[in-house]
Amino acid sequence: MDEVEKKVVDLIAEVLVDVNKENIEPGSKIVEDLGAESLDIYDMIALLEDEFGLEIKDEDVEKIQTVRDVANFIKAARAAS
Amino acid sequence: MPTRVVVTGMGLVTCLGSGVASNWEALEAGRSGIGPITLFDTTRFATRIAGEVRGNFDPQGFIPEKELRRLDRFQQFALVAGAEAMKDSGLECPPANPFRYGIVIGSGMGGLGTIESGLEVFRIKGPKGSHPLMIPKVVANLAPGLLSIKYGFKGPNFALVNACTSGASAIGEAYLMIQSGRVDAIITGGTEAVVTEFSVSCFNALRALSTRNGDPERASRPFDKDRDGFVIAEGAGIMLLESLPHATNRGARIYGEVIGYGATGDAYHVVMPDPEGEGAYQAMKLALEDANLDPGKIDYINAHGTGTELNDIMETRAIKRLFGKAAYSVSLSGTKSMTGHMIGAAGSVEAIYCLLTMAKSVIPPTINLDNPDPECDLNYTPLQAAPRKVEYALTNSFAFGGQNASLVFRGLG
Secondary structure, eight states, rough: HHHHHHHHHHHHHHOOOOOGGGOTTTTTTTTTOOOOHHHHHHHHHHHHHEEEEEEEOOHTTTTOOBBBHHHHHHHHHHHHO | OOOOOOEEEEEETTTTTEEEHHHHHHHHTOOOOEEOOOOOOOOSSOOOOEEEEOSOOOOOOOOGGGGGGGOOOHHHHHHHHHHHHHHHOOSSSSSSSGEEEEEEESSSSSSSSHHHHHHHHHHHOOOOGGGGGHHHHTTTHHHHHHHHHHOOOSSOEEOOOOOGGGHHHHHHHHHHHHTSOOOOOOEEEEEEEEEESHHHHHHHHTTOOOOOOOOGGOOTTTTBBBSSSSSSSSSEEEEOOOOOHHHHHTOOOOOEEEEHHHHHOOSSSSOOOOTOOOOHHHHHHHHHHHHTOGGGGOEEOOOOOOOOOOHHHHHHHHHHHHHHGGTTTEEEEEEEHHHHHHHGGGHHHHHHHHHHHHHEEEOBBBBBBBSTTOOSSOOOOOOOEEOOOSSSSEEEETTTTTEEEEEEEEEOO
16 A cells, blocks of 8 residues: 555544454445445545545545545545646 | 332543542542643633543443544533443343333533534635534534434433533433333433533633632632632533333332422523522422422432522522421532532432432532531531431522422432
8 A cells, every 4th residue: 555545544444433444455445345324425525635635526526436546536636736 | 100210320420530439439528520621721711720521531431432533522421421321220222112212311502612623623714624523513412312322212312401400401301201101211311511612711701600720629619608600510420210110120220219300490580590599499399399298308408509609599598498497407518519510411410419329328518618608507518528318319400591400319218
């Protein structure tokens, strides 16, 4: 995992009460594998936006499935800014 | 005959400690829990002291660490005190017929601290800065909501907002619901976490709080002529009430029985009590009538006793009017002298203190009562705890807004 992926894993682990950090992998699907529900997703978005200083729109969220997707979105947003 | 209602589980989080045992130890020793405020910077504040819940108030780890950030402090207190009460009760959860099990929790101001910190971010970042967890952390009814999720109680579930009477009102209304046969058991009590900068500044604006900052342990002085206002505090007191048949059928340990509840409104003023104590008098009178008890049978009164001139004199007058000569033989105490004033949790914490007083046959003291106000001439158990067998106890709660509630308990005898 690169630095962005590691940070994303940290934040997701912070949000998901029942999930241990060790069980989160870049390929983990956030809803299907990790059991996130809508409030968890909104919580993650708020934390990610704070941490990385970017905006994640609801339509962006629809394209994101895995931990790696989140990290890639962040890298792309950084590269574009 | 209406169903009898008994107390089978109790839990406490206060500035005296986490847990019923540590609270009783402090009460019996006459130890104050008041100290300098550490939850925020008090530099510019008139009041810099409070009854803060300090350190790790969840030593048994009832709340998983990761859940803490999702919960306002008032919810954390409710969950920890609730967990102690439920563990204490031994009730199997979730219950088989969950719709017969309810939850009523009082809170004066809910997640005020969350509103304060959230609004700060909102002012800087605008609407996009608001966090999705704000609403569930702010609303008072998430205290009963969270408890229902944890214990699987699916019956009536609501928060009761009644300022300083919230906790006592919750217990009273829960008692009526069991008595009427509508439910078999209820988790009830109160929770409050308003030692926050905005809250303290607002109570200071009302000139309601003690400013004895240099001597925090001596700041809360109910019935003493040198009092200078109440000391704000935080915490929770949660109990499990059951119908007597429900408790005996499962072989539960019974701490005592709720036998009377009286509730009134002063119809007088937004923050001052009726100086003649008419509403307080009627609340106590109704509670005793409900209990079918002569005032002379009461051994102990846990007074509202805030340490404000308006309350202490009014409450003393109301007790003297109702009890007549018997007012001088009943033992009183103002335990807020040790705990400070937990607002919406006060009434339920003090109800639990009544049950402990009956169980231990010891009256907790009113500490700091060095120079009694001449208008307050009853036996408030000054300075030191006193042994006394207590069969019947009454507790008072009075609120800004004129809400009054009195509860009467019978011990196991």
